[in-house]
Structure formats: C-alpha cells, structure tokens
Amino acid sequence: MDRAAIIGVGTTKIEKSKVGETFADMAWEAVNKALSDAGMTIDDIDNVVTTSSDFWDGRTISCMAVGDASGAAHKNVSCVEGDGTYGAFYGMTRSLSGSYKTTLVTGHSKGSQSVSSLITNSSFDPIYERALGMDMVTACAMQARSYMHRTKTTPEQLAGVSVKNHGNALKNPLAQLPMKITIKDVLESEMIADPLHKLDCSPVSDGCAAVIIAHESVAANFKQKPVWIKGVSFCADSFFFGDRDLSRAKALTEAAKKAYEMAGIKDPKKEIDVVELYDAFTYQELMWLEEMGLADDAMAGKLLEKGEFNMDGRLPVNASGGLLSGHPVIAAGLYSMAAVVRQIRGDAGGFQVKKAKTGLVHGVNGLGGQSHCVFILDKDK
Amino acid sequence: MTQTENIIIESGDAVQPFSYSVGMHGSKFFTELRDNRRFMAVKCPKCKKVYIPPRGVCGECFVEMKDWVEVGPQGVIGTFTILRFAFIDPETGAQKPVPYGYGFIKFDGADTLFQHYISVEDETKIKIGARVEPVFSKDRKGTIRDIEYFKVID
C-alpha cells in the first residue's frame, strides 16, 4: 500500500473565549501556521478537508464558513463532522487516492459561544433520552462510576491524572489551563456529577488546528522531515449508551488492535514511546490506556501513581497537557496529532519527551467513547 | 489607533420546532407505558438479546426485531451519578434543582440499560446493583416523562 505522512502542523492557542475572532479568523491563523511549518504555500495544497459540528457552530453547513480562510477557493473541499482524527483519516485517504497528493485538514470549534450541556444533550436520542437532560457530563459521570466499580480505581488516582496533565501544560505555551495543583485540590474542587469533580473535567474552550497530509511521492519535497502514518483504524460502538458495557471500550480495543497490526506493532507497551489521547475527563485517560493494551487491565491508576505516564516516565501520556488543559471539541484530535508530530520531530519545546520514535494519537467521536480513532505515527517510513 | 470593541450578536429566543416520528416500536412502547404502565422490549430472533428502548434492528446481528417481550417493572441500578451542578433543563430552559440522581436501570428480563432519574432521598442506598422500581406520573401523555423516577426498594 502507498504511504502517507504528516508534513506540517499548525495550532492556535487554546483559550476560554476567543471573543474577538470568528471561526474563519481562527482557521486563517491555524492554516497559515501549518503552511509555514511545512514550508508550503496554499498553491501547494491540492484539496481541503474541514472538520466541524453544525450544532457547536450554531448553523448548518458549518464547514463552508471557513472555506475561504482555509484556502479552499477553486479546490475540492469536503467536510467531516466529528473529531479531528476522523478528518485526518479522510484527509489521508484523499492523499492516497491518486487524485490528490496533498491534503490540508482543519478542525475548529468555539465552546464559548453556546451552552455546552445543551449542545451535548442534543446528541442523545430525542425520543427516549434527550428530554431527561442527559448530557456529556452526566453520561461520563455514569461511565466513570461504572469503570471505577469494575476496576477499583480510586478518586485519588483519577485526581492524579488532572494533577499530571495540568502540570504538563505549564510547559505548553498554547495550553489554556496550565496549573500546578495537588490531588487534594482536585478532590476539594466542586462536585459536578458524582464521582466527577470540577477538576476531573476538561474546560470549555475555543481553538482551531490544521495538519497537512501528503502522499509519499511528494512528502519529502517541502521543509519538514515527514512523520509517517504507519497504522490507523477507527471503530464504533452502539448508538444507545445503555446497549454498551460502560465500564469497557471494546470499540477502542478493536481500533487499537487494527492500528497496531497495520503498523507491525507486536508489543505496544514496549514499542510505543509517546501517547496523546482523549482525556475529556480524568478517568478516560486510565480507561483508554487499559483498553488500548498500554496498561494491564484495572492497573492504569496504580501505574499512574508510580509516575509511569509522566513526561519523564516509561510512557509519557498527554505531555502537552491534554484536553484537561484545553478542550476545543472537534479540533481536539488534531491538537493531539500536532503534539505527537512535534514530539517525533523533536521540536515539542518544553514538553519534549526523551524518546519519541513511535507515537500514538487517539481521538473520540460521540459521548463516552462511542467511536474511537487510533493513529500510529513514526519517524521512520 | 484606538482598540476596536469586540461585538457579539445574540441568537435571541428563536427556536427550531421539530416533530420526531417515534416509529412503530416507539409508538407501542409509549402507548403501553401510558395506558398500562408496562415496559415493552424487543428480542433479537438471532442472538436472543432483549433490547429496551425497543428499536427495529439488532445492530450486532443486522436482523429485524418483531418479537415483543414485557420487562420489569423492577430492576437494578447498572450505574448512576448524582448531579450537583445546576444544568439547564433542555425542555424548559430553566435551571434544574440539584441534587438529583440519574442512572441506568437494568430491568428484570432485559439485556440493555434504560436511563432515567433516580430518587436521591437517601443517597446511601444508591449503589450499583440496588433494586429499584418506577414511580409513574399521574397524568401520563405517552412520553419518557410518564415515569417520574425510579426509587430504591431494598
């Protein structure tokens, strides 16, 4: 099979409210940063994929509003509604299609412009679920309880994820919430939905990210050393929350397994050097690590306490600060991807980890991990 | 040059009214709930899994489901949360009084979980595995609110 590589990344600073910017303003900044990072001009881009959500953007065909600022004029532009990793998957397939060589993928959202709980409520079934007020936080609190019940993971271990990731964000100038906090601070923060405290939850955020994905035949023609996509897969679970075993994420296990196979990874615990994953809530980091086979079942909390997932630990997880330190929905997966690309290139700055040959990027679509996307990126082709 | 003020335009009170068809499965479910206070589920002819809420297709098997079975009305708590932050009620736009319980109920005879409110009168009784039963509304209209909440009966 032909190969594709990521040859440029650009991200805006993640902020609580970019009140002075439209969606297009954010896209303009991220796209130009990615072009400059790649050493390309817009004329070097063959086609564009934008990623957004109509509900979050408060309008239909939300993707079209960022077309001009994303350099889509006179080009084939297509849209993905979902996490940025899904946009990147589609972008990759376009670069491999034979019709295009380079694809610019963007993802944007502004959580600041709406009432988050009403937007996430609207993703639930309107006949049986929505009227009761089910939303992202409620759903994930129930999933957290289910996971903690099965694995005996403690509130202190959950809090440890928040302490680590907010601490990591101190080294990332683009993060929204760099904070030096303690486990006590997390446990004493306001209880939002048992067992989730305020500091177990990611914030409402604004931001836009862009990545450029190239076919192998042109990947080395520009400024950056290509970061190769070695494996990728996504997999979805049932639509109804109640159909799933909420303490598990079988769709993620399946997606990770396929991505490892494609990348030729036999022992992910040993072969993956750095991970950026979807930590909208603290428990998710631990749960996803186990479900991807990067920690033994029900052990992630204990390994976290030992410092294994610290920036200088055995397997650094969310060295950028993760989504707990800034969560522009939709764009999230592209931020994670940009962070891993920077790690592998060795230019992650303050949050650079020691060894970063092979990295894993994880994105989630739907609430509580309804669908998961896993990318394996590598320095070598 | 002076700094330009950042202007915001509000959407106002505009709403987008919508009529959702609930289909033949939902229609039977809500009719039985309203008229007979019964919970109707469907069973997959292939894997035998009993689904509530009922729907037309077993996603695992990709086969149509037509076999109705009554489940509950009692069950156990599958998982739950107690909301302590006042979210906005999507039906009314008002802030919901807190705390309130929200949970997934595993009805006796069902294989999937059904979500609803759980009474938090005695928080110590709310546990995964606790037995619950529904409290129905007096004035039932054929919606999910025909159940007021579930309460622990242990």
Ligand SMILES: [Zn+2]
């Ligand atoms: Zn079946």
